[in-house]
Amino acid sequence: MYQPAHNQFIERDSERLHRLIRAYPLGTLISLGDGGVEANHVPFLIDAQAPAKLTAHVPRANPVWRQIDGQSVLVIFHGPNAYISPSWYASKAAHGKVVPTWNYAVVHVRGTARAIDDRTWLRNHLDALTAAQESKFEHPWAVADAPAEYVDKLIGGIIGIEIAIDRLDGKFKLGQNRLAEDKLGVARALSTINPELARLGDA
Numbered sequence: 098m099y100q101p102a103h104n105q106f107i108e109r110d111s112e113r114l115h116r117l118i119r120a121y122p123l124g125t126l127i128s129l130g131d132g133g134v135e136a137n138h139v140p141f142l143i144d145a146q147a148p149a150k151l152t153a154h155v156p157r158a159n160p161v162w163r164q165i166d167g168q169s170v171l172v173i174f175h176g177p178n179a180y181i182s183p184s185w186y187a188s189k190a191a192h193g194k195v196v197p198t199w200n201y202a203v204v205h206v207r208g209t210a211r212a213i214d215d216r217t218w219l220r221n222h223l224d225a226l227t228a229a230q231e232s233k234f235e236h237p238w239a240v241a242d243a244p245a246e247y248v249d250k251l252i253g254g255i256i257g258i259e260i261a262i263d264r265l266d267g268k269f270k271l272g273q274n275r276l277a278e279d280k281l282g283v284a285r286a287l288s289t290i291n292p293e294l295a296r297l298g299d300a
Contacts, residue, residue, distance in 0.1 A: 098205050098266055105274050108267030111145070114204045117176045117267070118143045119229070124151070124206070126258075127171040130164045137161050139258075141172065142226055151206060151260040152222055162256040165210040170260060176202035176269075177294035185286045187278035198270075200283075202297055205266040213257035220248075222257055271298040 100107055108114060118124075118141065126137045139153045151172060155162055178201035186195045213219070223240050231237035240248055271294075272280050280298070287295035 098203070098268055100266065100268060104268075106268050106270040108202075108204075108269040110267075111265060113269075114265050114267045115143055115145050117202055117204050118151075118174050118206075121174050121176050122229070124153075124172040124174050126153075126161070126165075127173065128161060128165045128168060128210075130161065135161065135164075140226065140230075141174075142222070142229060149262040151208070151258075151262065152225075153258045153260075154219060154222060154226075154255045155258060157254050157256050159256075162212040162258060165258070166212040168210055169263075170208065170210045172206040172208075172260065174204040174206070176204070177291060177297060178202070179287060179291040179294050181272070181283055182286070185279075185282040186275070187282055188276060195279075200270050200272060200294060200298070202269040202271070202294075203267070205264075206260070206262055207264040207266075208260040208262045210258055210260045213259055215257065216249075216252055219252050219255060219257050223248075223252070269297065 122140045122142070124139055124141045126139050128135050128137070137155065137159065139155060141151045141153045144150050144152065178199065181198045181200050183189050183195035183197055189195050220240070227238070227240050231239070272283050275283070284295050284298060287298070
């Protein structure tokens with residue numbers, strides 16, 4: 098990811114990066130496969146306790162788990178994003194020297210992957226992954242709500258993935274380079290069309 102040294106958009110706060118991953122857990126797993134560079138879209142959990150790691154699972158039929166075992170991989174998490182119209186800037190009325198842009202927040206995670214073919218690990222992972230997503234609901238569903246033999250059969254069809262995190266890179270392009278009045282105009286517009294991005298800009 099292009100990050101000039103003077104870039105105002107670099108995000109180094111690990112807690113903020115972890116929050117984005119938890120809020121937008123569907124990651125794009127980039128790896129090198131037999132046919133070249135491959136991308137798989139997988140929901141992840143992040144364990145921020147040292148040593149930090151990502152965990153996920155894929156179908157056993159997906160060859161990616163064999164290809165990435167012991168390999169360095171990249172996982173990209175995309176947060177909220179939106180087109181930014183120059184008409185939202187106060188600067189447009191002042192001098193007109195404005196152009197459109199795109200605001201976004203992303204996190205890149207690099208680390209070494211390993212495949213895990215262990216039923217106990219997989220069941221614990223599925224419980225944790227489900228709980229993380231279901232916790233927002235009034236009546237959360239749990240893996241234990243399904244018949245045990247049904248769950249056991251499904252677990253046999255998946256493989257776990259654990260990625261030991263070596264590096265986190267964040268880029269939160271949220272108009273930090275704009276004048277205060279321009280930021281306010283963007284925040285007002287985004288509050289109706291993309292409130293998640295508007296709130297992120299206020300963080």
